[in-house]
Amino acid sequence: MTDIESILETLHFPDAPKMVAGPYPGPRAAEALALSARTESMARGGGRMPVVMDRAFGATFKDPDGSTFIDLSAGVGVSSVGRCHPKVQKAIVEQSQQLMHAMEVNSTRRTELAARLSALMPEGLRNDCITFFAQSGSDALEAAVKFARRVTGRHQIIAFHGGYHGVWHASNALTTGTAYRKGYGPFMGGVIHAPYPYAYRFPFDTTHKSAEQIAGEYVDYLLNTPYTAADDVAAVIVEPVQGEGGYVPPSPEFLQLLRKACDRSGTLLIVDEVQCGAGRTGRMWAVEHTGVKPDMLTFGKGIGGDVPMAGIAMRSDLAARIPDGSVPNTFAANSLSAAVALTNLEILHDPELGLMPRAELLGQEVQERVRGFQSPYVGEVRGKGLMIGIELVEDKATKEPLAPEKVGRIMEYVLGHGVLMVPCGRYGNVMRVMPSLTISKRLLHRALDVFGEALASL
Structure with a gap:
């Protein structure tokens, strides 16, 4: 592990991903979701996505039950330097x-x-x-x-x-x-x-x-x-x-x-x-x-x-x-x-961290890693830096978009294993890899492990 990676490791919850015992969401998260459904407009972007954030640090967050997640969304590109940076x-x-x-x-x-x-x-x-x-x-x-x-x-x-x-x-x-x-x-x-x-x-x-x-x-x-x-x-x-x-x-x-x-x-x-x-x-x-x-x-x-x-x-x-x-x-x-x-x-712009050139190199690494899954559902992997889209299809030849229920199963799988990914695209079939630029390589590859497992589960 390089010195930079050692520094970045200190900017996240060390136990991510970690799920508490029992089905997700846990009782406290479920209670919070129910209260939100009764009191908040679901017109917001996250809608009824079954995620509850209680505490956050870097590219990780915890829900009210104590489960710890790796966030590959960075709040939809917001948390470039990670949440709650010291x-x-x-x-x-x-x-x-x-x-x-x-x-x-x-x-x-x-x-x-x-x-x-x-x-x-x-x-x-x-x-x-x-x-x-x-x-x-x-x-x-x-x-x-x-x-x-x-x-x-x-x-x-x-x-x-x-x-x-x-x-x-x-x-x-x-x-x-x-x-x-x-x-x-x-x-x-x-x-x-x-x-x-x-x-x-x-x-x-x-x-x-x-x-x-x-x-x-x-x-x-x-x-x-x-x-x-x-x-x-x-x-x-x-x-x-x-x-x-x-x-x-x-x-x-x-x-x-x-x-x-x-x-x-x-x-x-x-x-x-x-x-x-x-x-x-x-x-x-x-x-x-x-x-x-x-x-x-x-x-x-x-x-x-x-x-x-x-x-x-x-x-x-x-x-x-x-x-x-x-x-x-x-x-x-x-x-x-x-x-x-x-x-x-x-x-x-901290020259010691070099976050922007690192994002470019890490993005190339991510794209190569996902292509290496050799999943029949991965139609195209594209992006620049840590703004990567993984287009999921039913058939690589026809490019038919992956059915919404299958995208939902992938999201359910990764979330149930401690990773948050947010889809996009004209058919809702493009999974985004857009973590905080401060994410450590260890956390990023652990999250990709879970995503690979989700694809295999189909």
Whole structure:
């Protein structure tokens, strides 16, 4: 075990995975689930998933009965540095004794965070951007749409099939997931959805051109050809690695083609890094794998970690066109959340730990390990860094998605053996491996052992 692995081992409950005697969930967890069903809306993302968290540390958590789990979801990409990191706890205690809520006037911690983020942005924004803070990814995308329309004087937005950008008004119009849309319309007008280069299930012939080429050229056609009805487009909004749509990492060519198409038409390119940012793909921002310079970048999840934090970084010249006081947000980037975000960034960039290059190498290791299972149900393993999707199928030749009841049996198996995995994808058949970047190799491979056993149990 390397010194780094020794350090990381201290950041999790040492007994994971460990299940208490008896069927899962235990009596206390079952009682908590029943109370939640009576008192909380199940419209939230986790819905009725039979998981109860009572305490957490790093990439592990305990339920009310004392069972200890390995979490391969990181709170859906939130806990990049792990839950309850000692440095984060220290930052919370210290900041809580100085200043927490500061309304929307200037505060030292928020300004410090904005400056730090500016220095960490990808090329095109780095040290020449203005940050607008929000509480959630949905908030950030709502604001991005407003700002894009204001600075361009246009109203249409191009988004992509399989995209997830939030669930409020504008953000829900961009999102394509049926569960988030059905029965909630009509949505904000002016949204045009285009194909995302999901090569494994791409609907067009890729004999002569890649999915990335076809998808990128289609957007160019929309933006730069008469009579497409895309005649007033303010922005193209894209996930550099698609998240809820199935953990789909296109080749750099796709975003490069989008950048060229946007430049030709005077359209803004907004990259949504709420889920794929904060070091998860092995770089601070997933767009950095492509060399593309975005006009705006939305962030969230892993930047805040244990506290809510999100926002937009936009080119300074664009920000100058937005009227002061036109988009108030009372709780955005309060001093406590700013202090935590600064601490998370410090941990992510700690040269001794090297979490981001480690995530890239560990991700390759995970993909090779899962392919080695040689399961008839594993159709494709894909991803960047520790943002890995395992697409499960009934038949590798036909690519028929694995039946929901079988996905449910896999989830039931891993949870019953102390591992939390969260599915995604257009058919709900893509299992995610997206743990905290601080997870130890031992815990990660133990969790993969359980997942392999779950596949074999089918």
